[in-house]
Amino acid sequence: MSHILHVLGSSVLSQFRQERLLAKFKTQGLPIAGVQARYEHFVWCKQAPDAATTQRLKQLLDYGPQAAAAEAHASALILRVIPRLGTMSAWASKATDIAHNCGFANVLRIERGVRYVLTPERTWLKTQKLDAAMLAQAADCLHDRMTETVVDAGFDPQALFASLP
Numbered sequence: 001m002s003h004i005l006h007v008l009g010s011s012v013l014s015q016f017r018q019e020r021l022l023a024k025f026k027t028q029g030l031p032i033a034g035v036q037a038r039y040e041h042f043v044w045c046k047q048a049p050d051a052a053t054t055q056r057l058k059q060l061l062d063y064g065p066q067a068a069a070a071e072a073h074a075s076a077l078i079l080r081v082i083p084r085l086g087t088m089s090a091w092a093s094k095a096t097d098i099a100h101n102c103g104f105a106n107v108l109r110i111e112r113g114v115r116y117v118l119t120p121e122r123t124w125l126k127t128q129k130l131d132a133a134m135l136a137q138a139a140d141c142l143h144d145r146m147t148e149t150v151v152d153a154g155f156d157p158q159a160l161f162a163s164l165p
């Protein structure tokens with residue numbers, strides 16, 4: 001029975017890229033005050049790895065600048081940008097090869113996505129709400145429709161590894 005391991009990774013956005021993305025949201029009239037992003041790795045294994053193997057996998061997938069501590073407000077929205085469903089990304093192909101060369105024979109595939117935390121603007125009376133159209137606009141700023149898909153926080157990573165006709 002296969003198993004999917006979820007490993008959080010490093011920060012994606014530099015201060016400059018964060019400010020540029022917030023400016024893009026502003027030009028589109030989106031009430032978003034903050035954005036944070038970090039990599040998420042989904043490791044598809046033949047069976048659940050033991051603790052030592054899990055630790056080694058986490059070390060392998062630990063690269064780049066450390067992500068800031070999550071300070072998501074209760075009103076924050078989480079969007080995940082993942083490779084298009086039914087495809088295998090070029091990153092996954094290379095990462096899976098590296099894992100196999102490091103002795104992780106149990107690993108079937110590793111995919112990487114980005115977890116965005118969007119914090120809506122707040123006034124002293126209330127927090128702004130993002131409707132479905134605003135979320136779609138924000139998603140358009142975060143991904144490439146040709147190669148990526150945007151899903152919400154409740155996404156089941158099993159779908160990422162499903163083969164589609």
